[in-house]
Structures are given as structure tokens and as C-alpha cells.
Amino acid sequence: MQRILGLFLSLCTISTPAMAEEYAQGRQISALPDVLSFRERVQPINDMVTDRLDNLLPELMREADLDMWLVINREYGEDKLFYTLVPQPTFAARRTTLLVFSKQADGSVERFSVSRYPIGELYPTVWEGGTKAQQWQRLAEVIAERDPKRIGINVSEDWALADGLSVGLHKQLLKVLPGKYQERLVSAEKLVIRWLETRSQKELNVYPQAVTLARRVIAEAFSNKVITPGVTTTKDVEWYLRERFEELQLRPWFQPYVNIQRQGDKTSKDDVFIGEYNRTILPGDIIHTDVGICYLNQCTDTQEMGYVLKLHETDVPAGLKQAMATGNRWQDILTSNFKSGLTGNEILANTIKQSKAAGIVSSTYTHPLGFVGHAPGPTIGMWDNQGPTPIQGDWKLHPNTVYAIEGNIKTQLPEWDNQWIQIKLEQDAVFDGKQVWYLAGRQTQWHVIR
Structure with a gap:
């Protein structure tokens, strides 16, 4: 050490x-x-990830005018962005991993997972487990509780790394969201590019x-x-x-x-x-x-x-x-x-x-x-x-x-x-x-x- x-x-x-x-x-x-060995790299990498989430992400969400950002993943079919957001060692998402970033009134960003497992100390989970349908319903609930006006999702026609949400997961998201929240979904393209380039x-x-x-x-x-x-x-x-x-x-x-x-x-x-x-x-x-x-x-x-x-x-x-x-x-x-x-x-x-x-x-x-x-x-x-x-x-x-x-x-x-x-x-x-x-x-x- x-x-x-x-x-x-x-x-x-x-x-x-x-x-x-x-x-x-x-x-x-x-x-x-x-x-550094692979083991020795964990601490500095996680320090950098935490620093980015705490200090850079709030600034970029303000710049992109997003109130909430969803990064939705399936095991072995992860959004490429997933690996820039999670601590090491992480080799894959677990089952379906739903990451939520919600802008607070003071400008900070609340982050959590709607998943069966927490992701280290960075993402506490707000779901106690159950069926897959219950997991998606819980996501809809936490969105409604926070009532975001603009919800960013990773879909893009022009930027590959901003287009990580699969068609299947997108359909599932639309299925559980009430109409008014479906209308608030927007491309997180600007946020993704700024997150990756900065x-x-x-x-x-x-x-x-x-x-x-x-x-x-x-x-x-x-x-x-x-x-x-x-x-x-x-x-x-x-x-x-x-x-x-x-x-x-x-x-x-x-x-x-x-x-x-x-x-x-x-x-x-x-x-x-x-x-x-x-x-x-x-x-x-x-x-x-x-x-x-x-x-x-x-x-x-x-x-x-x-x-x-x-x-x-x-x-x-x-x-x-x-x-x-x-x-x-x-x-x-x-x-x-x-x-x-x-x-x-x-x-x-x-x-x-x-x-x-x-x-x-x-x-x-x-x-x-x-x-x-x-x-x-x-x-x-x-x-x-x-x-x-x-x-x-x-x-x-x-x-x-x-x-x-x-x-x-x-x-x-x-x-x-x-x-x-x-x-x-x-x-x-x-x-x-x-x-x-x-x-x-x-x-x-x-x-x-x-």
C-alpha cells in the first residue's frame, strides 16, 4: 500500500x-x-472516478441542461460508458444494472443504482430485489419521485459512444414510464461527449x-x-x-x-x-x-x-x-x-x-x-x-x-x-x-x- x-x-x-x-x-x-500492478491501480483509478463523479459531472449536467441521466446496462451488453462510471475491479454489469444520476437543488448530483446489487460505495441501491418487472417499476417510481424536466438517455444518430442504450432496453424503459415522462426523454449526447472528452x-x-x-x-x-x-x-x-x-x-x-x-x-x-x-x-x-x-x-x-x-x-x-x-x-x-x-x-x-x-x-x-x-x-x-x-x-x-x-x-x-x-x-x-x-x-x- x-x-x-x-x-x-x-x-x-x-x-x-x-x-x-x-x-x-x-x-x-x-x-x-x-x-503499477493491476491490484495497485485500483486505488488511483477509483480516486479519479470518484473525483469525476463528485466534481465534474455536476458541472457537465448543468452545461447539458439535464435534470436526470439514465445509464442502463445488461450483463455483457453494457453501454460502453458504464466502465467510465464504475469503480474497479468491475468486469461487467450484474443482470440488469440501472444507474441514475439526479441533479439536486444545490447543483450536486445524487447517484444510485436501481439494481439487485450495489456497485461498491459509489452507487447505493434503492431496490430491495424481486422480479425484473418490479425492478423496472421501481425505476419508474424513483423518476416520478424526483420529477425531472429533462431526462437524458444514451441515444445518438451521430456519436457511437453516445448511443449505448440498446433498442430492447429503450423499449422496456418506454413501457414502464408514464406518457409525461416519456415526453421528457432527450438525447444525452452533449453530456456524454463532454464527459468522455474532459x-x-x-x-x-x-x-x-x-x-x-x-x-x-x-x-x-x-x-x-x-x-x-x-x-x-x-x-x-x-x-x-x-x-x-x-x-x-x-x-x-x-x-x-x-x-x-x-x-x-x-x-x-x-x-x-x-x-x-x-x-x-x-x-x-x-x-x-x-x-x-x-x-x-x-x-x-x-x-x-x-x-x-x-x-x-x-x-x-x-x-x-x-x-x-x-x-x-x-x-x-x-x-x-x-x-x-x-x-x-x-x-x-x-x-x-x-x-x-x-x-x-x-x-x-x-x-x-x-x-x-x-x-x-x-x-x-x-x-x-x-x-x-x-x-x-x-x-x-x-x-x-x-x-x-x-x-x-x-x-x-x-x-x-x-x-x-x-x-x-x-x-x-x-x-x-x-x-x-x-x-x-x-x-x-x-x-x-x-
Whole structure:
């Protein structure tokens, strides 16, 4: 227990403003931080969940103008949102689990479960048990007792994570509610998106740890510890990344991948992506990876670049260093356009205009991060659409939200007879309402394999 408290308190001493000066430039991750065991993670996760429910949810329910919020689940068919609301360890809902959040006159939020079982200390149950019909009738009773004017339910045509209420459960809800309360049901879409996109200060204190872990494992993989030129394949590195994360008890949210750009490959400025898979890594290759993990309920998404020195080389070619600098310049243009109240589409348009003016051939496809890797919030471009994205791209930027600063630049490499190459970068950062801070630095130098 002492180790858990020590590690958690040390994480909580990191504040976003304090990171600013250190993280303004690139950072190489030279050591692997301690990783809490599954057992040790329970306390800090539950502290963060409780803090969000006590302090963030009331604010967001006011913002969404909801008097009550229902999150209705069945065992093994849970609303994805369920896992962001309950304490650990929780593996599934029990039978039918009805969570109720009711706004009080003083602005606080009463929370409870209309279920056979309480959920830890966070959700006392207000039902003593009985038949399934009696459970649903009890839900109708507690709603009538509180007489909410606007009742949010998780249905949405446009946002997947705000559409967690199944058709069957929706029908059951309508069946037990009197007509006047049926008329008060509204989509909780705005609340759900704001709940999922917003990070608390406690979460921002630990988020750098998750990103640092991802970046350090990439540094291991893109080294001679793992890669022997002429022997190691891209698949070997992919599986090293996957198995190393599993060894550290870090959950990947997608299979890592690795690709190669090689002198002599047929490439062009018009290629959407440059790089081939399923290759043996050779001297002179440019290598790229994309990995994503989740730790302490915070998910990461990271892409970095490496270079394999040729026999006569002692350093990365100057053209590649310049290409990386161009990629960093594109990042700076993008993040300088993060302003509260701007939409994702507006940020994208500004970034494209300014990148073109700077002579940078770029593509921007940046997305929110949080409880999941592709979180709801403002979409800032898509790899296959550099124009406006309806709905998701129209969402406005809010403070205390985290993003994968993702995209690429293309340039011609002098050392490769002006062959087109691509620098694909993705680093995780928080927008604090005024500025963007990288959570564990960003790549400004190449990983070098000898």
C-alpha cells in the first residue's frame, strides 16, 4: 500500500503548467517508469472516478441542461460508458444494472443504482430485489419521485459512444414510464461527449506516465536491442511491441504496426501513405511505428520514426534531420491554431492554409484521446478527407481535453535522389484552454539503429 501511495502521490505532483518549459521541445525517453500492478491501480483509478463523479459531472449536467441521466446496462451488453462510471475491479454489469444520476437543488448530483446489487460505495441501491418487472417499476417510481424536466438517455444518430442504450432496453424503459415522462426523454449526447472528452486535473497528473511508457517501449523496439539489420522483420518488431506491452500489463487498444521506406521504392507526392509492410529491415531503411496503450484509464496513440545507419554512416543523413524538423514545424502550426471555441474544421482549415504558405506538404488527421483511443470531441481532419468533417468536425474545442497530434508531411530526400518520403508523427498533448502541452515531450530526433 505504501508503494501505491508513493507512486500515485509522485504522479500527482506533476501539474500541467509545470511541464510547459520542459516539454516545449523534444524529449527522448531514456528510462522506463515504474508500472503499477493491476491490484495497485485500483486505488488511483477509483480516486479519479470518484473525483469525476463528485466534481465534474455536476458541472457537465448543468452545461447539458439535464435534470436526470439514465445509464442502463445488461450483463455483457453494457453501454460502453458504464466502465467510465464504475469503480474497479468491475468486469461487467450484474443482470440488469440501472444507474441514475439526479441533479439536486444545490447543483450536486445524487447517484444510485436501481439494481439487485450495489456497485461498491459509489452507487447505493434503492431496490430491495424481486422480479425484473418490479425492478423496472421501481425505476419508474424513483423518476416520478424526483420529477425531472429533462431526462437524458444514451441515444445518438451521430456519436457511437453516445448511443449505448440498446433498442430492447429503450423499449422496456418506454413501457414502464408514464406518457409525461416519456415526453421528457432527450438525447444525452452533449453530456456524454463532454464527459468522455474532459480530463480532470487528477487524470492530467497521471496521463504523462501512460504516454511515457508508450514512448519508452518504442525506443526499446527501435534499437539494436530488438533490431538486427538484415535479420529482423517488421513483423518481429510489431510483436515485440505487443508482447512487451503485455509483459508490462499494459493493454494495447490495437495491434502495433511497423513499416519501411527504402531508397529505390517507387513513391510520389500524391501517395496518401508511403511505406511497405512485411519486410526485412536493412541498413539505410526508414522505419515507422504506430502504437496505442491504455494505463490508469488513459489511452495513448503514438507514432515515431527511426533510421537504420548504413555501414559507412555515423549519423542520420542531413536530409532526414531536415525532414523531421519540417514535421515538427507542421506540429507547431497545427497546435498554434488550438483556440477555445474553434471547431475541428476551423482548426484544420487554418492549419492547411498556413502549412501551404510555409511550403509544407502535409496531411492532418488529429483526434481526441481519453478513456478510448479514438475518443469523441472535435475531429481535426481525416486521412482520407482534408476538408470539413460533418458533425464531429463541427464540435468545438474545449479546455482540459487531450489529443493525438497526428498527421504527416512529405518531402524529397536529397540523399535518395530526391525520392519522396513521408514523416508520420503522432504525439499526445493536452489543451489547457490557452496552449497545447505535449504530455511526454515529442519526437524531434530520429531513433537510430546501427
